[in-house]
Amino acid sequence: MDLSYKRIVIKIGSNVLTRKDGLPDLERIAHVVEQISQIKKQGKEIILVSSGAVASGKSVLSVSDKFDAVATRQLFASIGQVKLINSYSELFEKQGLICAQVLVTKEDFRDRLHYLNMKNCFGILLQHNVIPVVNENDVISVTELMFTDNDELAGLIASMLNADALIILSNVDGIYNGNPADSNSEVIRYIDPTFSDFSGFITTQKSQFGRGGMITKSHIALKAARLGIAVHIANGKTENILLRLLNQDVINTCFVPAKNASGKKRWIANSENYAKGVVQINEGAKQALLSSKASSLLPIGVTSIVNEFRKGDIIRLVDEDNHQVGLGIAEYSSEKAASLLGQKNQKPLVHYDYLFLNPGDN
Numbered sequence: 001m002d003l004s005y006k007r008i009v010i011k012i013g014s015n016v017l018t019r020k021d022g023l024p025d026l027e028r029i030a031h032v033v034e035q036i037s038q039i040k041k042q043g044k045e046i047i048l049v050s051s052g053a054v055a056s057g058k059s060v061l062s063v064s065d066k067f068d069a070v071a072t073r074q075l076f077a078s079i080g081q082v083k084l085i086n087s088y089s090e091l092f093e094k095q096g097l098i099c100a101q102v103l104v105t106k107e108d109f110r111d112r113l114h115y116l117n118m119k120n121c122f123g124i125l126l127q128h129n130v131i132p133v134v135n136e137n138d139v140i141s142v143t144e145l146m147f148t149d150n151d152e153l154a155g156l157i158a159s160m161l162n163a164d165a166l167i168i169l170s171n172v173d174g175i176y177n178g179n180p181a182d183s184n185s186e187v188i189r190y191i192d193p194t195f196s197d198f199s200g201f202i203t204t205q206k207s208q209f210g211r212g213g214m215i216t217k218s219h220i221a222l223k224a225a226r227l228g229i230a231v232h233i234a235n236g237k238t239e240n241i242l243l244r245l246l247n248q249d250v251i252n253t254c255f256v257p258a259k260n261a262s263g264k265k266r267w268i269a270n271s272e273n274y275a276k277g278v279v280q281i282n283e284g285a286k287q288a289l290l291s292s293k294a295s296s297l298l299p300i301g302v303t304s305i306v307n308e309f310r311k312g313d314i315i316r317l318v319d320e321d322n323h324q325v326g327l328g329i330a331e332y333s334s335e336k337a338a339s340l341l342g343q344k345n346q347k348p349l350v351h352y353d354y355l356f357l358n359p360g361d362n
């Protein structure tokens with residue numbers, strides 16, 4: 001049976017696009033493009049998030065290691081991105097398709113105007129049947145301004161565009177229940193979006209070019225799945241992986257999407273950086289919020305106001321150990337909340353409809 005996704009974000013990691021010697025794998029890139037063009041013919045919309053700029057840059061120029069590492073990365077990325085997008089452009093053209101380059105920074109998701117500009121741009125590209133090829137603007141994004149990796153970028157794009165699915169192509173068949181190198185380990189086929197503790201089996205091990213590793217991937221995947229987006233982690237080195245994945249005849253890890261979250265919840269989920277206020281909640285409130293029943297946050301469950309906020313601000317909810325439980329929109333100010341703290345029968349501080357839960361994301 002075919003997976004009936006209409007809008008799909010596909011993320012390809014540097015490791016999929018490069019050979020063992022670190023040079024760009026043009027055959028692999030061509031194969032990805034061929035598969036995308038076949039999927040396009042089925043009437044689906046594709047947004048491609050492609051890494052590989054730095055690796056492509058390294059294939060053009062060798063630089064002495066006496067230069068600053070950050071500047072060297074900027075150098076490789078700026079040269080490599082041209083090479084990478086030229087390859088995509090030529091290959092898509094051969095398939096009768098047009099692609100576009102979209103380079104973004106983390107700041108663009110924080111600034112509301114930039115966010116809307118970006119969203120509008122994707123809108124017009126998709127309306128014109130163009131395939132956006134997205135990457136981080138590595139020339140601008142250095143050190144603390146960077147996305148954790150392109151998995152984070154792909155998750156944000158999938159959420160911004162209300163995608164039905166996010167496919168993350170890496171160099172493993174999925175998330176294993178142990179060390180992937182161990183022959184006893186098996187790929188976990190389905191992960192429920194309420195699951196949160198991966199520490200038992202995911203190691204911090206990364207592939208040659210990997211930045212975030214599997215831990216970041218799993219957190220991004222959970223977040224997207226909780227927003228109603230199906231996430232697949234699969235092996236980009238497997239022949240016809242995209243076609244086979246959509247035909248459901250290849251092993252991969254699928255994060256099962258939660259029942260679709262409202263647009264408001266999606267927005268809250270991506271607004272962590274706007275969160276002004278912080279409130280600490282007790283264990284009872286935490287259990288109630290995380291239970292399968294739809295619960296709002298009541299003042300009786302709030303133990304303290306950590307940072308002040310106004311009515312309508314995004315606030316972070318933390319538990320007694322200061323671990324994040326979720327984000328929500330405050331129904332009233334921190335001043336009023338402080339006066340109601342611990343009291344019964346009061347109006348919710350955060351209504352369920354304006355609450356996004358993401359325990360374990362910090």
Ligand SMILES: Nc1ncnc2c1ncn2[C@@H]1O[C@H](COP(=O)(O)OP(=O)(O)O)[C@@H](O)[C@H]1O
Pocket residue numbers: 012013014015016169170171172174175176177178179180201202203204205206207208209210211212213214
């Ligand atoms: N339980 C696990 N299952 C699968 N991969 C894992 C696991 N634990 C750690 N990893 C590592 O995560 C790597 C993939 O992440 P990453 O290096 O970021 O890839 P990419 O460059 O494709 O984004 C795998 O190559 C593997 O070494």
Ligand SMILES: N[C@@H](CCC(=O)OP(=O)(O)O)C(=O)O
Pocket residue numbers: 012013014015050051052053054055077135136138148149150151209210211212213
């Ligand atoms: N933006 C960088 C890649 C960053 C990145 O996250 O890479 P990867 O972990 O391989 O997906 C580049 O194009 O080289």
